[in-house]
Amino acid sequence: MISKESKIYIAGHRGMVGSAIWRQLSEQGYTNLIGLSSSELDLKDQKAVATFFETEKPDVVIDAAAKVGGILANNSYPYQFLMENMQIQNNLIDASLKNDVEKFIFLGSSCIYPKLAPQPLKEDYLLTNSLEPTNEWYAVAKITGIKAVESIRKQFGKDYVSLMPTNLYGTHDNFDLNTSHVLPAMIRKFHEAKENGHAPVTLWGSGTPMREFLFVDDMAASVIFALENRLPEHLYNVGTGVDLTIKELAELIQKVTGHTGEILWDSEKPDGTPRKLMDVSKMHELGWKHKVDLENGIARTYQWFLENINNFKEMKMS
Numbered sequence: 001m002i003s004k005e006s007k008i009y010i011a012g013h014r015g016m017v018g019s020a021i022w023r024q025l026s027e028q029g030y031t032n033l034i035g036l037s038s039s040e041l042d043l044k045d046q047k048a049v050a051t052f053f054e055t056e057k058p059d060v061v062i063d064a065a066a067k068v069g070g071i072l073a074n075n076s077y078p079y080q081f082l083m084e085n086m087q088i089q090n091n092l093i094d095a096s097l098k099n100d101v102e103k104f105i106f107l108g109s110s111c112i113y114p115k116l117a118p119q120p121l122k123e124d125y126l127l128t129n130s131l132e133p134t135n136e137w138y139a140v141a142k143i144t145g146i147k148a149v150e151s152i153r154k155q156f157g158k159d160y161v162s163l164m165p166t167n168l169y170g171t172h173d174n175f176d177l178n179t180s181h182v183l184p185a186m187i188r189k190f191h192e193a194k195e196n197g198h199a200p201v202t203l204w205g206s207g208t209p210m211r212e213f214l215f216v217d218d219m220a221a222s223v224i225f226a227l228e229n230r231l232p233e234h235l236y237n238v239g240t241g242v243d244l245t246i247k248e249l250a251e252l253i254q255k256v257t258g259h260t261g262e263i264l265w266d267s268e269k270p271d272g273t274p275r276k277l278m279d280v281s282k283m284h285e286l287g288w289k290h291k292v293d294l295e296n297g298i299a300r301t302y303q304w305f306l307e308n309i310n311n312f313k314e315m316k317m318s
């Protein structure tokens with residue numbers, strides 16, 4: 001039985017998602033949280049992970065540790081994206097099984113679904129067609145994690161589960177324009193253009209692709225929902241179930257940041273997939289739903305950006 005005293009190990013507790021899970025568990029009175037940075041415990045090191053589990057004996061493991069990155073990083077380092085992610089999750093999953101961890105929550109990503117799958121993406125579409133080639137290394141690693149979790153449920157009947165988040169954003173996001181995702185990159189671009197006399201902001205593509213975004217605290221809440229309830233299946237999508245065009249997103253961020261200059265679209269740059277929306281009806285049926293709407297989430301993220309702006313000064317502009 002999970003209680004407020006259960007020993008909960010959050011792998012990746014300093015990351016955007018892991019830190020949100022840690023904050024929310026602390027706020028809700030969970031008193032026995034443990035986490036180590038990658039320099040204290042390299043999760044690629046099987047022996048070190050095995051020793052850590054034998055010593056600590058956690059009741060619950062939340063896997064929010066991964067090697068993450070954009071298209072460029074995935075294309076440049078396919079071996080690391082495949083192998084390091086498999087090593088991290090394999091070591092955590094196998095040590096959890098061997099040490100009788102009661103509950104394991106694995107975090108994946110929407111890129112596990114086929115490139116040309118129908119929209120919105122249902123959990124059943126897993127392994128029905130070819131993946132998007134630019135991030136297939138990362139996606140294949142995540143799929144092996146989902147299958148490991150599923151096989152443990154099937155063979156040992158344990159309460160292990162995989163959650164697949166849509167695009168996430170929020171406090172502790174990455175605002176480095178060389179490596180950031182679209183939403184934090186836009187926040188930074190609009191803010192800097194405002195400071196620069198409301199200069200025009202140039203954005204990539206046509207602005208027509210549609211995307212879905214979930215505030216990171218809502219993601220953390222879904223993890224706590226999975227922690228406190230035994231979910232009947234092995235795999236669940238986590239998102240808002242609502243998308244908008246990149247142009248609409250830009251206008252929302254422009255409004256929140258107070259930029260009044262022009263928005264220019266560089267249509268020479270690629271658009272990516274036209275639409276990527278999760279079907280979240282399974283989580284809704286079980287009783288979990290997101291709470292933070294996009295405008296409010298962007299405002300909270302912008303506030304955090306302003307409070308931490310000095311930490312981003314050294315990051316390069318693209």
Ligand SMILES: NC(=O)c1ccc[n+]([C@@H]2O[C@H](COP(=O)([O-])OP(=O)(O)OC[C@H]3O[C@@H](n4cnc5c(N)ncnc54)[C@H](OP(=O)(O)O)[C@@H]3O)[C@@H](O)[C@H]2O)c1
Nearest residue numbers: 012014015016017037038042043064065066109165167168
């Ligand atoms: N951000 C998104 O939009 C998004 C969307 C969908 C899914 N997800 C999933 O959510 C999870 C967390 O993502 P995030 O955005 O929070 O990433 P993040 O901010 O980059 O955090 C990743 C964490 O993983 C840890 N880590 C990486 N390699 C490690 C190693 N070898 N040993 C120990 N720890 C290691 C890092 O620890 P240190 O800081 O100590 O180095 C870091 O805290 C990932 O599984 C990702 O696929 C994220």
